[in-house]
Amino acid sequence: SQKIEQNSEALNIQEGKTATLTCNYTNYSPAYLQWYRQDPGRGPVFLLLIRENEKEKRKERLKVTFDTTLKQSLFHITASQPADSATYLCALDGRAGGGADGLTFGKGTHLIIQP
């Protein structure tokens, strides 16, 4: 069955360093992969989308890579700030796994940036 894995344990990073989050998937052939940010008590907020034919995409301090051979995406936040502390969710097109029209999400990684 389709599976998306994110490190669900909290990731502690010192302010100013680069935070790297991992998303691995199995039994999918996604046309694209998305990353969302979720703060406590709020809905997810879209950050970046990367397509299967793209190796890397950047937006300000954010960088996403997508390796369809390894079935993995890496999400980087450079020059991290305490305000970056949140849960980050990886999402795939559910149809890519033979499933539904909605997104299929990982459990998320809770990122804590220590001042």
Place this chain on the structure above:
Amino acid sequence: GAGVSQTPSNKVTEKGKYVELRCDPISGHTALYWYRQSLGQGPEFLIYFQGTGAADDSGLPNDRFFAVRPEGSVSTLKIQRTERGDSAVYLCASSLGAGEETQYFGPGTRLLVL
């Protein structure tokens, strides 16, 4: 402009009761999604509307769950004979249309079934 709004923000009900959760999508967005999120988990897809019709309801867990979108805008998720296991945050999202990948989420409705 206004984002996706959901009401109520919190709902406490007793086991066996009926509840309705409302979603107002972003104006002009034809695609609407409902998800359910349990503590420590990512959102789980429930149902997708394109316009007024439910294009995919494969995520609804059982026939106690039903959703409508009669005019292609506001949507209501209805849960009959609620059970304690239904307690979760119910999220609504909208997007411009079919094939538009980015989804815009509302703040969610926190449902607690006692």
